[in-house]
Amino acid sequence: KTWTLDNIENMKLQQKALGLSYDWDREVATCKEDYYKWTQWFFEQFYKKGLAYKKEAKVNWCETCHTVLANEQVIDGACWRCDNPVEKKDLSQWFLRITEYADRLLADLDTLDHWPQRVKLMQKNWIGRSEGTEFSFEVPSINERVSVYTTRVDTIYGVSYVVLAPEHPYVERLIENAPNKAELEAFITRMRNMSDIDRTSTEAPKEGMFTGSYAVNPMSGEQVPVWIANYVLVDYGTGAVMGSPAHDERDWEFAHKYDLPIKQVVTCEGEEYSLEKWQEWYHEDGILVNSGEYNGQTSEEARKNITAALNERSIGEGKVNFRLRDWLISRQRYWGVPIPVVYCETCGEQLVPEEELPVRLPEDIKFESGAVSPLATSENFLHTTCPKCGGPA
Incomplete structure (x- = not known):
């Protein structure tokens, strides 16, 4: 004073x-x-x-x-x-x-006639509105369901793993009986003590460990491994993400590093999937393949229909998410x-x-x-x- x-x-x-x-x-x-x-x-x-x-x-x-x-x-x-x-x-x-005002903050950017476009774009990205689907994977080993949020539910049949933040409330139970529990705990402690900036940096190497437990894909019924990784934050979204490496760059890097399956479920104008083409359109919408009854649907159609199917089973719903935090x-x-x-x-x-x-x-x-x-x-x-x-x- x-x-x-x-x-x-x-x-x-x-x-x-x-x-x-x-x-x-x-x-x-x-x-x-x-x-x-x-x-x-x-x-x-x-x-x-x-x-x-x-x-x-x-x-x-x-x-x-x-x-x-x-x-x-x-x-x-x-x-x-x-x-x-x-x-x-x-x-x-x-x-x-402040998240209560996210939509208004976004809409009213259009009223700022004299603001530079680049500043308005920065604000728009900071608010970070996205429309997607929140749904859950059953994890039988702990008798729980893990919720994830994605804007690309059309790639759900390509999920080859689920990743939790090291701080996720289920992690402790997931690793309770793991033979390498001490190693997992040391990894979790190290990840928790990294700053969020370091963990989410595009330059930061993606690090993860398998928990020993599996989740059930609600659409395909396939069992997929549950991992812990540094790039998932507990207070962003649900604290868990699905990994669909054929159609997301971050997931692709992680799957490549840890030798996890990479399964194509969206094709681009009927072209054959290849790593060269993947670099061009891995994140783009297209036509579904290897996706059961949704084969042949456009990504947009499949997102609506898969979300409706998950909603019908009371395990998912369409949701608007924001990057903005309170x-x-x-x-x-x-x-x-x-x-x-x-x-x-x-x-x-x-x-x-x-x-x-x-x-x-x-x-x-x-x-x-x-x-x-x-x-x-x-x-x-x-x-x-x-x-x-x-x-x-």
């Missing part, structure tokens, strides 16, 4: 020395309570509308610095400050539900705006009444607390009363 306010004073002196003229009576400093009172007020409006919510999510955690790191602050798996290893850790955090707003740090929520054992989460805002950031804290938040060292901040029942909270 002292450092920030000193900097503000110094910047004001510099601007006055430059002869810049402002009405300093209208100065706003976002770290002061007369401003962040309204930050908290806005949060409460979002909360009441269901747009602010809390959930567990993985973060980059430095055990030495006892802090959360952004992806950009993790360099080769280590903390940018202390060079010690960074681990993935589940923490309860607050999010704003906005994580709680940075797990002391110097910031307190979130105006009281936790009561009886009543659960309760908003601080608007007339009692702002909730002030306490200054009677200790920084020698190690892994404990400095906020937990302030008795005045930690203990309060529930605004609903009046009990301790």
Whole structure:
């Protein structure tokens, strides 16, 4: 606080020395309570509308610095400050539900007449709307169904494997009886501690391991191996993907590396399938082959008909997906705006009444607390009363 306010004073002196003229009576400093009172007020409006919510999510955690790191602050798996290893850790955090506005954000790009086309295209790709099918594979060894999302359900008969993110909730049970369980666990730990940027980079090598379990293709009835791989993220889509290597570049690379079957199920204008032609049109729509009753249908027709068949069996449906993710707003740090929520054992989460805002950031804290938040060292901040029942909270 002292450092920030000193900097503000110094910047004001510099601007006055430059002869810049402002009405300093209208100065706003976002770290002061007369401003962040309204930050908290806005949060409460979002909360009441269901747009602010809390959930567990993985973060980059430095055990030495006892802090959360952004992806950009993790360099080769280590903390940018202390060079010690960074681990993935589940923490309860607050999010704003910006995905609720994904369609509006996308549609209203067309109203931005004076924005450069390249910037609008970047925004469109960032929102990343896609229409596809979400359906599930049965995994008999754990008596569960694994859901996947794909825009190319027309290639379902070409699936030769299913891949889960290392953090997927079923992974632990899948590898429970594997003879190489220790090796699988070491691989999973290494993958979890890679940054999402490294894992999803097009330059990053695709790495995977077979879990020892199989999934059943709901359309062909074939058993396909279940793998774990670095390029699947648990919080993107369903945390699992189907591998149809004859018609997807990433799947093709993975199948090639681990010698998995590559089966053509879409042909291009009746041409014979070959690696040379594959490079030209592997991702394109075409006519279905090797696809049972759907042979001869166009990709577009097959997507509709296969989705309908999966829906009829209550194991799939058409779905719109977005690359956009909800906005994580709680940075797990002391110097910031307190979130105006009281936790009561009886009543659960309760908003601080608007007339009692702002909730002030306490200054009677200790920084020698190690892994404990400095906020937990302030008795005045930690203990309060529930605004609903009046009990301790």
